[in-house]
Amino acid sequence: MNTTKIDVTNLDFFYGRTQALFDVTMQIRESKVTAFIGPSGCGKSTFLRTLNRMNDIIDGTRLEGSVLLDGEDIYSSKLNVIELRKKVGMVFQKSNPFPKSVYENVAYGPRIHGEKSRRKLDEIVERSLQRAALWDEVKDRLEHNAMGLSGGQQQRLCIARALAVDPAILLMDEPASALDPRSTARIEDLISELRGDYTIVIVTHNMQQAARVSDETAFFYEGRLIEMGKTKMIFTNPTQKQTEDYITGRFG
Amino acid sequence: MALAPQYLKARIIRYIFQMSALTSVLIVALIFLFLGRESLPFVLRHGLSELFGGMWNPVSFENEQFGIIPLITGSVLVTLLATAIAVPFGVIGAVYIAEVARPAEREIWKPVIELLAGIPSVVLGFFGLVVVAPIVKATFGLSSGLNALTGALMLALMAIPTIITISEDAIRNVPTSFKEASMSLGASRLQTIWKVTVPAALSGIVAAVMLGVGRVVGETMVVMMVTGNAALITFSPFESVRTMTATVAAEMGEVPFGSDHYHALFVVGVALLLMTFGLNMIAQKVLKKYRIG
Numbered sequence: 001m002n003t004t005k006i007d008v009t010n011l012d013f014f015y016g017r018t019q020a021l022f023d024v025t026m027q028i029r030e031s032k033v034t035a036f037i038g039p040s041g042c043g044k045s046t047f048l049r050t051l052n053r054m055n056d057i058i059d060g061t062r063l064e065g066s067v068l069l070d071g072e073d074i075y076s077s078k079l080n081v082i083e084l085r086k087k088v089g090m091v092f093q094k095s096n097p098f099p100k101s102v103y104e105n106v107a108y109g110p111r112i113h114g115e116k117s118r119r120k121l122d123e124i125v126e127r128s129l130q131r132a133a134l135w136d137e138v139k140d141r142l143e144h145n146a147m148g149l150s151g152g153q154q155q156r157l158c159i160a161r162a163l164a165v166d167p168a169i170l171l172m173d174e175p176a177s178a179l180d181p182r183s184t185a186r187i188e189d190l191i192s193e194l195r196g197d198y199t200i201v202i203v204t205h206n207m208q209q210a211a212r213v214s215d216e217t218a219f220f221y222e223g224r225l226i227e228m229g230k231t232k233m234i235f236t237n238p239t240q241k242q243t244e245d246y247i248t249g250r251f252g
Numbered sequence: 253m254a255l256a257p258q259y260l261k262a263r264i265i266r267y268i269f270q271m272s273a274l275t276s277v278l279i280v281a282l283i284f285l286f287l288g289r290e291s292l293p294f295v296l297r298h299g300l301s302e303l304f305g306g307m308w309n310p311v312s313f314e315n316e317q318f319g320i321i322p323l324i325t326g327s328v329l330v331t332l333l334a335t336a337i338a339v340p341f342g343v344i345g346a347v348y349i350a351e352v353a354r355p356a357e358r359e360i361w362k363p364v365i366e367l368l369a370g371i372p373s374v375v376l377g378f379f380g381l382v383v384v385a386p387i388v389k390a391t392f393g394l395s396s397g398l399n400a401l402t403g404a405l406m407l408a409l410m411a412i413p414t415i416i417t418i419s420e421d422a423i424r425n426v427p428t429s430f431k432e433a434s435m436s437l438g439a440s441r442l443q444t445i446w447k448v449t450v451p452a453a454l455s456g457i458v459a460a461v462m463l464g465v466g467r468v469v470g471e472t473m474v475v476m477m478v479t480g481n482a483a484l485i486t487f488s489p490f491e492s493v494r495t496m497t498a499t500v501a502a503e504m505g506e507v508p509f510g511s512d513h514y515h516a517l518f519v520v521g522v523a524l525l526l527m528t529f530g531l532n533m534i535a536q537k538v539l540k541k542y543r544i545g
Contacts, residue, residue, distance in 0.1 A: 057435055059355075082438045090436035096429035099452055109437040112447065158433070165437055 005030040005169065005199045006051060011065035013046060013055070020046045024065070024225045026218060033191060033200045035214035035231065037207055039251065043223040044203045045093075048171050051201065052088035053081055069169075086113065089162035093174040095154035097146035097161070102129075102138050105146045105157055109165035124164050132160035133190050152183025159190065170194065172202040176209065188213050207247055211235050219243045284525075291522050294318070294515035303519060308483040308494070310503065310513040318516040320523060322483040326400070326493035327527070330475060333404030333489055334411060334468045339461055341408070342415025343450075346457075349416065350423040351445055369413035377477035380406040385478055394490055398480035401489040406474045411464035418463060422456020423449060455539050462535035469528055472497040496524045 006028040013021035021043045028034050036044040049055045050067060053074060067074050074084050086109075097105050106125045107115075115121055125142070129135040134156040138149070146157055155175060162170060172191075176184040191200060191213045204210050210217050211231060218228040219242075227240045238244045245251055295303075298318070305319025349361050384405055385397030392401075426449050434444040450457070472495075480492025481502070500517050507514045 052436060054432065054436060057432070082440060085436055085438040092429060092432065092436075094429055096427070096433045098430060098433065098448055108434070108439075108447070112434075112437065112439045112443050161433070161437065 003030040004028070005070065006201075007068040007071075008050075009066045009068075011047075011050065011063065011067065013043075013050060013064075014062040015058070016060045020223055021050075022223045026225055026228055028199065028201060029216065030199050031196050032215040033195050033202065033213055034216045034218065035210035036201065036203045036218050036220060037205065037210050037246070038220035038226075039246070040205065042220040044218075044220045045173050047220065048173055048201060048203050051169070051171055052085050052090055054090065056081070086165050087167055088169045088171060089165065089167035091155070091158050091162055091170065091172045091175045093177055095151060095158050095178070097149070097154050097157050099145065099147055101143045102146050102149070102157060103142040106160050106164045109161060113165060128160040128164040129157075131163050131194070132156045133186065133193070134160055150183075152179050152186060155179060155183070155187060156190065159187075167198065169199045169201065172200065174203050174205065177204070177206070184209070207235075219246060221246070287518055287522050287525065291515055291518035294512060294519050297512065297515075303516075306485055308499070310507075310516060316512065318512065318519075320496070320516075320520055322485045323494060323496045323499050323520060324523060324527075325485050325487070326479070326483065327469065327495040327497070327524070329400050329487060329489070329493055330403045330407060330479060330495055331465065331468050333400060334407035335461070335465050337404060337408035338411040338415055338464055338468070342412045342460070342464065343419055343457060345412065346416045346419035346423055346460075347445055347450065350420045351441075351449065365413045365416050368409070369417070373410065373471060373473040374477075376406055376409060377474045380474060380478040392490060396480060396492065398478055398492060399490050400479060400486075400493045403475045403479035403493070403495075404489065406478055407468045407471055410471060410474065411468050414467055415460045415464040418460035419453070419457045422453040422460065425456070426452045458535065458538050462531065462538075465531060466528060469524075469531065470497060472501045476501055496520050496527075500524075 004027040008024055008026050008028075011021055011024040012019060024047060036048065038044050046055065050063060051069075051074075055061045055063070063075060069084070069088070073079065098108065100108070103125055106128050107121045110121060110124050115124070126135060126139075129138060134153060137153060138144075138157075146154065149157060155178075159170075159175070176187045179187065188209065191202065194200060195215075202210075202213065214231045216228065217231040217234040219226045219234065219238075219240075221242055227234065227238060227243045229239075234243065235247055238247065302318055303320050305317055306321050307317040307319045308322050309315070309317040345365075349358055349365075353361060380402055381398075385402045387397070388394070388399070388402045388405070389397030430448050430452055431444055434448045435441075439447070475495045476498040479495065479498065481494045481498060482492035483494040483499070484491055486493060500520055503513070504517055507517060
């Protein structure tokens, strides 16, 4: 199981005239958890957002280089962005459930992709909530507004919402940074459970978290990929001086 | 008990502020009182049943009639039509300006719409009389273009800027994170707008619509100029109608002080006030229901 799922080559990224990413080349393996670490502003979130083309919705951004998903160039003009985003789910730093019911939040994705059967939707909602380890807590209040859930529940709801469209890849942008330690632990457990079924990419600036949940770790600094390798290797025996300085807490 | 000067000063300032706040309340109360006093004699002399007649014929030698039903249906018809025209245009326009238009384009749209809001109603009335009425007449093959539809078109023109400006604010205030969540699930821009952004902005949009409708209900000059002013009970947009506002405005100047007709006009005023009051109440209810936590 060492197939490359995402293959990025010589990626440069610009916000207007400011270059945010410099010549990033990396392979992300299928069914593994890959963590991006690095200090704030190092480009790790920007890089994550190039993988489902979320940067497209920001005006004035530009990208050079190539991103292949299953061998297909996702920046090709022939690519269907909707299909891409269906395949590459995303969970954001700040939990962002819609101001709708718990049920409608999870059913949103399948609905916009044309699922109308109430029975099927019920099934998807239950399965997704179960996968996100939230079902038992919300099964009696599916019709309640999702804004009434706790922060940790909201974030798991967002994960369930992303899982509902049956993605192959799950991008997580600091999914636990706004949560208390207990909710964080639940999210980390969840990531461990989802490993194997999904290719997971997680941005975090909590190094312990990266060490706990990931198989591979990539260290970004000032828009460049400094080093990438097996998590154990990065944390015990990095080859780059900068990586070592960062993980030992000398800066960042 | 003598107060230290600085406390006295604070207290005086407090009273000044309180008075300013009270003034508006007081004025509303006075309006109610005054309308009540001037309309009551009519009710006392003729009873309420006279008002529910189907004919408004206040100046006649043998049989004066003061049925305000045709005036109410006139107002309701024109208002409903204008709302039906203004809401889709206003809301879609707001969505376009807030979500679709490029920033440079937005800079052109906004001042133009504000300009439209600033056109005096009498000027709009002229425009309606000279330009819109003939078009309506020709398009629908009518004998006259002065009818409820023409009035509604002009009123919609007045309500649209209000609806656009306020809805646009509400739509732009929807957090980007909602839109990102929707896009990341593979929703198109249009799906995101209709299923996430607009519902999240709904309370603001409802407020915008209510303000727009409020302006329509109370508007006088335009409807007086272009609706034909025939007090008929009708639900056809192609008939002439006479609204409550136009009736009061047109007849108040010539009515003998203290006559039945005079007091009847105040009754019309009360009915109008109750209508706008009801609209406001509904708006508040709707707002509360859709308020997002």
